[in-house]
Amino acid sequence: MNTNEHVIEVTDLRRVYGGEFEAVRGVTFTVGRGELFALLGTNGAGKTSTVELLEGLAPPAGGQVRILGHDPYTERDAVRPRIGVMLQEGGFSAELTVAETVRMWAGCTSGARPAAEALEMVGLARRSDVRVKQLSGGEKRRLDLALALLGRPEVLFLDEPTTGLDAEGRQETWELVRELREAGTTVLLTTHYLEEAEGLADRLAILHEGRIAASGTPAEVTASQPSRISFELPDGYFLGDLPPLAELGVTGHEAEGRTVRLRTNELQRTATRLLVWAERAGIELRGLDVRSGSLEEAFLRIAREASETGRQTEKDQQTEKERVA
Numbered sequence: 181m182n183t184n185e186h187v188i189e190v191t192d193l194r195r196v197y198g199g200e201f202e203a204v205r206g207v208t209f210t211v212g213r214g215e216l217f218a219l220l221g222t223n224g225a226g227k228t229s230t231v232e233l234l235e236g237l238a239p240p241a242g243g244q245v246r247i248l249g250h251d252p253y254t255e256r257d258a259v260r261p262r263i264g265v266m267l268q269e270g271g272f273s274a275e276l277t278v279a280e281t282v283r284m285w286a287g288c289t290s291g292a293r294p295a296a297e298a299l300e301m302v303g304l305a306r307r308s309d310v311r312v313k314q315l316s317g318g319e320k321r322r323l324d325l326a327l328a329l330l331g332r333p334e335v336l337f338l339d340e341p342t343t344g345l346d347a348e349g350r351q352e353t354w355e356l357v358r359e360l361r362e363a364g365t366t367v368l369l370t371t372h373y374l375e376e377a378e379g380l381a382d383r384l385a386i387l388h389e390g391r392i393a394a395s396g397t398p399a400e401v402t403a404s405q406p407s408r409i410s411f412e413l414p415d416g417y418f419l420g421d422l423p424p425l426a427e428l429g430v431t432g433h434e435a436e437g438r439t440v441r442l443r444t445n446e447l448q449r450t451a452t453r454l455l456v457w458a459e460r461a462g463i464e465l466r467g468l469d470v471r472s473g474s475l476e477e478a479f480l481r482i483a484r485e486a487s488e489t490g491r492q493t494e495k496d497q498q499t500e501k502e503r504v505a
């Protein structure tokens with residue numbers, strides 16, 4: 181098996197609603213066999229619109245998708261048996277039991293796992309005889325996942341798999357996803373939880389307004405962000421009392437009353453010089469908080485830049501959608 185094989189290939193993908201509103205605007209990425217790729221983005225960024233095209237639920241308005249070398253829309257029969265899709269809201273009957281639901285789906289799936297095995301994998305074995313309507317939100321997500329795993333998929337699409345799960349359930353799902361990936365399953369995950377992407381993804385992309393605003397390994401995306409130091413100066417001290425900020429390696433700052441926030445790309449140098457200065461001056465920097473750039477930081481920057489430049493765009497899009505509707 182060629183491990184460099186691109187199981188998912190997306191090139192200049194576009195999706196248009198109502199003939200005019202462009203929700204996906206030229207998205208390009210690839211996912212190799214056994215890789216876990218996460219799509220992140222603000223609300224309405226275009227994650228679901230993109231993933232639905234990858235699942236073959238609609239044809240793209242432009243560009244191309246290849247899943248396992250096939251077009252998932254026009255060659256659905258070649259692709260569908262080899263992929264597993266966990267939808268945001270599975271449409272199962274509330275009156276059936278968990279086991280009946282899984283058996284019903286297994287009847288429509290070629291080479292399905294035994295129902296008991298799928299339920300065991302997601303930790304629902306003890307809930308087999310419970311009616312779906314009696315499951316908690318988190319248990320329903322696990323049932324969605326069991327159904328997606330039934331056909332032993334080579335490619336697994338997970339749309340917000342841990343929404344509604346408690347901390348333990350989330351950890352268990354992450355563990356399962358890791359095991360599946362280690363067994364060679366290629367996974368495409370959308371999520372709102374940044375720590376989920378950080379902990380699971382080999383590579384990720386942050387979507388914004390239908391375009392990829394940042395992509396790479398979690399470490400690469402994080403490294404593009406400045407580190408932050410914040411603290412409170414004692415009474416009688418002001419920002420101007422610090423050594424020149426350029427000498428500290430500071431690239432940006434804010435001061436609000438006695439609270440100071442510094443940004444730097446050289447965390448060790450800035451922190452050391454700041455602490456040496458404070459020590460020599462006999463000053464305690466209360467509430468001192470030193471943190472490296474994070475995925476959250478990258479995400480918030482993209483969202484912030486969006487809200488600064490995007491208000492007009494949002495208005496335009498709304499008008500566009502109203503016209504289309």
Ligand SMILES: Nc1ncnc2c1ncn2[C@@H]1O[C@H](COP(=O)(O)OP(=O)(O)OP(=O)(O)O)[C@@H](O)[C@H]1O
Pocket residue numbers: 197198201203221222223224225226227228229230
């Ligand atoms: N059927 C539709 N008709 C018209 N516009 C749509 C349709 N579906 C989605 N949109 C719009 O397309 C844009 C992208 O939506 P999408 O659901 O793909 O975003 P998302 O990133 O998955 O968002 P969320 O994180 O909120 O689930 C949004 O502006 C949304 O309002």
